[in-house]
Amino acid sequence: SNNNNDDDDTKQPSQTTKKPSLLSKTITLFQNVPTLAALFGEVIAFQSLSTILNVCFVRTLKQSFADQDAARASYTGRFYAGVNGIAGLMQFAIMPLCRKYLEPQWMYRLMPFFLLPWLIYTSLPPLAETNSLWMISAAFFSLKTLDYSIRNVCHEMVYQPLDFDSRYLGKEIIGVFANRFGKSGMSLLLGLFAATSSSLSKLAVVVGGLWSGCSWWLSQTVLSNRDAAQQREDQTKNNNKKNPSKQE
DSSP: OHHHHHHHHHHHHHHOOOOOOHHHHHHHHHHHOHHHHHHHHHHHHHHHHHHHHHHHHHHHHHHHTTTOHHHHHHHHHHHHHHHHHHHHHIIIIIHHHHGGGOOHHHHHHHHHHHHHHHHHHHTOHHHHTTSHHHHHHHHHHHHHHHIIIIIHHHHHHHHTTSOHHIIIIIHHHIIIIIHHHHHHHHHHHHHHHTOOHHHHHHHHHHHHHHHHHHHHHHHHHOOOHHHHHHHHHHHHHHHHHHOHHHHO
8 A cells, every 4th residue: 555655646746737838828828819819910010100100200300390499399299289189089078979889890990091091191202392290290190099099999899708818818918018019129120220211101101001901800800799799798607607606
């Protein structure tokens, strides 16, 4: 009997399973939930585009108001006041009323059409030379307004019907790594290559096209409002079956 006990003791360490790393959990989660992988790509592309337009805006602003710090500060203040005002109006007044009628699938497909025309327009040299600050401001204004109002609401609608790990672990990874990678990675590239204003405008069109493709890819994986509501209902029923005491 002692020999059997010794054999059991020697087997115990080999039976202990090693916890999967965060990287392996993330890869498995993204493979099982294609929506998360599509969101990851969309966030990286959008933040890269936002960084490019931000650099264009700041550079053009300095050129337009050279040695006029007060005028430059006044223009910047009015710009962001307009962005926050329009985004706040849409987020707190318009979007709550329209949310149940909005299909995230179509919103992701339509958003690029509000921004791409401005990007293409700013990349055309004959037209861009007339009033570059106004056009860059319009493009950056459109991007910021979409981001603060429609895009953020759509993201939350996408996460709602997903499982627990996707809503928390997946969302955290996308919020931390994809956002930081898109901003920092593009800032590093722009710093290394020292792009001119003309090349930045063309790069914005390329990255804007990439973001449009990622948005379309994401729209293919997103559930409709009806399917999302049904999935949430099924999840609630399954949770109640697993935990009947909570139902009481």
